[in-house]
Amino acid sequence: MSRSANAPTVVVFDGDDTLWTTEPLYDEARQRARREVAAAGVDGAEWERLERATDVKNVTVMGFSVERFPTSCVQAYEAICAASDRPPRDDVRERVRNAALAVFTSDPPLIPGAMAALGALRRQGVQLALLTKGDFAVQQMRVAHSGIADRFETVRIVMDKTPAAFGELVEGLGGIPAHSWSVGNSMRSDILPALAAGLRAIWIEAHVWEHERFAHGALPAGVIEARTLQDVPDVICAHDTSHRRRRVPAAF
Numbered sequence: 001m002s003r004s005a006n007a008p009t010v011v012v013f014d015g016d017d018t019l020w021t022t023e024p025l026y027d028e029a030r031q032r033a034r035r036e037v038a039a040a041g042v043d044g045a046e047w048e049r050l051e052r053a054t055d056v057k058n059v060t061v062m063g064f065s066v067e068r069f070p071t072s073c074v075q076a077y078e079a080i081c082a083a084s085d086r087p088p089r090d091d092v093r094e095r096v097r098n099a100a101l102a103v104f105t106s107d108p109p110l111i112p113g114a115m116a117a118l119g120a121l122r123r124q125g126v127q128l129a130l131l132t133k134g135d136f137a138v139q140q141m142r143v144a145h146s147g148i149a150d151r152f153e154t155v156r157i158v159m160d161k162t163p164a165a166f167g168e169l170v171e172g173l174g175g176i177p178a179h180s181w182s183v184g185n186s187m188r189s190d191i192l193p194a195l196a197a198g199l200r201a202i203w204i205e206a207h208v209w210e211h212e213r214f215a216h217g218a219l220p221a222g223v224i225e226a227r228t229l230q231d232v233p234d235v236i237c238a239h240d241t242s243h244r245r246r247r248v249p250a251a252f
């Protein structure tokens, strides 16, 4: 038998907002910071608008470091103070920063059905990998606290999800890209680099921030949209040529 016929199906999962939710942590922290600036006499709605815009801009200079979100929150406060010609207060800066930092110490909740979906895939004989990007210590904490790390053959934390990162992960598990899948919520981070590495991809829309939002149009070739995480095992089983060929349900 050729290596291709023997190669296992490898499924590479994203973490943030695919297996666990982080956006509620940001939303909660942002609302706490907003209450702090409002208590200091700043227009909360204007602050929030500016904070969101600043945070997207700061990705280019600060990437996904833990400093970015708290910095954006403080910078938005400072910019509003500057525009209204009043000095920013140190105590407000500090309270805004502390409110923002809660994002990195709170445990994100698992997406409903995450455990069941991973269990079903393992029963299908699939090799599971977790590829998550961001600050190493924060991601390590999220993986450890998620309670699902032991479901994966490999867990890798990277600064950026490149096609090479997907390729190496698949190869490390004895797979080949054509039999492998990437599952994630971000077109930019989970889907496009995986396609470039020759994998197929399942995109699950999530409530995500402005930097990751995907203007919904036609999906690229090789991408299937799943409504929820629970649909992933069926989608993969239906398309998995290494097991048996089955007609793809119309819903997919």
Ligand SMILES: [Mg+2]
Pocket (backbone or CB within 6 Å): 014, 015, 016, 017, 018, 184, 185, 186
């Ligand atoms: Mg994600």
